[in-house]
Amino acid sequence: MEQVATELDEYEPHGILIRFAAGTRLRDAELQGLRIRDLNLAAGHVEVRQSIRRVNGEWQVATPKSARSTRNVPLLSRPLIADLREYLLAHLHSGDPDALS
Known part of the structure; x- marks a missing residue:
C-alpha cells in the first residue's frame, strides 16, 4: 500500500487518499x-x-x-494526521465545514 501511495504522491491528493x-x-x-x-x-x-x-x-x-456504521474512526498514524492537516489548510473550501473533503 505504501509503495502505491508514494508513487501517487505526485498526483495530489491521491497518495494521501490511499x-x-x-x-x-x-x-x-x-x-x-x-x-x-x-x-x-x-x-x-474521522466522524462517519x-x-x-x-x-x-x-x-x-x-x-x-x-x-452502527455512524461512528468515529480513529486516525492512528501521526504522519497521516499531519498530512491531512496540511491538505485541509490548502483545500479550496477550507473555510466551509460542509464542503466535501
Missing part, C-alpha cells in the same frame, strides 16, 4: 461523503455521518449503511 482509505477502512460511499467538519484532527478521528453514492446516474446523500 493512505487515508487504508488507515480507516471506510467504505467507498463513506469516503465520498466526508465533509471537512468530519475530519476531527485535534481529537484524532453520511455517505454519497451514484444511483441511476444521480448522486444521493444518505446515512451510512446501518446505525
Whole structure:
C-alpha cells in the first residue's frame, strides 16, 4: 500500500487518499461523503455521518449503511494526521465545514 501511495504522491491528493482509505477502512460511499467538519484532527478521528453514492446516474446523500456504521474512526498514524492537516489548510473550501473533503 505504501509503495502505491508514494508513487501517487505526485498526483495530489491521491497518495494521501490511499493512505487515508487504508488507515480507516471506510467504505467507498463513506469516503465520498466526508465533509471537512468530519475530519476531527485535534481529537484524532474521522466522524462517519453520511455517505454519497451514484444511483441511476444521480448522486444521493444518505446515512451510512446501518446505525452502527455512524461512528468515529480513529486516525492512528501521526504522519497521516499531519498530512491531512496540511491538505485541509490548502483545500479550496477550507473555510466551509460542509464542503466535501
